[in-house]
Amino acid sequence: MVDLFNKVADANGITRAPGLLQGDVVRSFEERGGPGGGEPAGRAGAERSSPGHLGRHHFYFDISAMERGEQMLKAEFRVFKLKRTRRSRRSEVQHFCKVEVYELLESENKPQKKHLIASRLLSLYGEGWEVFNVTQTVSKWVGNSSSNHGFWIRTTHVSKHGMEHDVVTFAKSQGAFQESRNALLILFTNSNKRRSHSFVPSAAKSEASHVSHDPAVESSSGSLSRRPRAASSPLAACHRRELYVDFHAIGWSGWIIHPSGYNAFYCRGSCLFPLGESLNATNHATVQSIVYTLKLSQDVSMPCCVPDELKSLNLLYFDDKQNVVLKNYKDMVATRCGCH
The missing domain is CATH 2.10.90.10 (Cystine-knot cytokines)
Known part of the structure; x- marks a missing residue:
């Protein structure tokens, strides 16, 4: 988010050029575990699932902070792929795995009910951020919050030993030291307001309530006409x-x-x-x-x-x-x- 700020604005926050930012609001939601007592935010790593789950990993984002009337333009699901430590044998020529991102249609306890959003091939041994376009899915969640059960990731790899599952691990919430690699949901929206009526979030309004106007400043403008x-x-x-x-x-x-x-x-x-x-x-x-x-x-x-x-x-x-x-x-x- 800081990198994005530096791209669209100078050090004082002044917009560098119109059109650099898609929409006028960018919201960053950090993965903090499932709804209603799901996986806690401090849980280390993306757990290895049981064989029946085929290595799928659950990511949930609470997007309830969206303001009413915001127009969804784009949604990106960002996950950090961790480096694989165990390398395949030299005789294996397939160094890629298939990654599939699903929308869960029910709770995480029923991952068989899902909808494929995106899939791609990834290097088994690379490390870095992977970005998936999930605009259509998140737009549905904004309109109906009860339909948000999160994303599910499945990875598969075909080798001479057969099909392997859970061959890739993606970073999840692991405390402050790992915070920069937490999965993120980035939403680009338009507030549809030329002058926002919510310039100050409600939690901060009380902080500024003690600031009073200077009567000397208020009365000085009237002296010019005399x-x-x-x-x-x-x-x-x-x-x-x-x-x-x-x-x-x-x-x-x-x-x-x-x-x-x-x-x-x-x-x-x-x-x-x-x-x-x-x-x-x-x-x-x-x-x-x-x-x-x-x-x-x-x-x-x-x-x-x-x-x-x-x-x-x-x-x-x-x-x-x-x-x-x-x-x-x-x-x-x-x-x-x-x-x-």
Whole structure:
């Protein structure tokens, strides 16, 4: 997830280029054992199954943290294939095994009821991540959570001694030292919200509730209209100013992984007539500034200095169930100011 963050954003979280991220939310679910008292998260290794199970291994992911209304774009099942220590005899020319990924249609105690999702040949002796597209299956789980019984993996190898089963082992939850190899389910989705109403996960809202507004800051903007002469100087004209948001200072460092803060910028200054090209004024703002300057109406105020162009920000954070999420938030950084 950190690698993906670095690909789509700079060190401050600002989006490098639109379209690099598929969707605006990437959710990472770690394999933590089966539902309803299934295999515990701390259990070491993918157990060797009985002969009747043909070496199939169970992986379950709790995806209940998905938000209502999210549009599924892509789902990837990622498992780490461990290196095989026992090598076949030199006379054997078949150095590949067949790996099949199934969706379990019932509980893990009934693996015979399953549906094949994907299969491929893998080297017996290689080690590394294997990625399977499981979009259709996970989309069904999102629509009906009770149908989620997890994945089942079966591996087979044909040699001169006959068919072998359970010839490959995939890493499962083994504690902190093995955490980077835990099986993952990665979901790429669209939140379908231009401005997310859940910018702060519920578990973190209380952390930021103590942050209060500074009355001095709130009242300072009103003083500009009472000093039209000073405001008309070039330095006081509408322009962009720095506004660094420190996530630790506002109580959000407990749930945001990266970045530690960012420069949001803000706009401040006067929009008195004449409005030059540098003020990016709308036609409406130009007319309003003339009416305000000539005092043709007591009810008309000076046009506002506001963000005229904004960029998105990428945050890597923990959701309420401690899953790692990468989300692209729209309109978070003011890149240009204008009179509106």
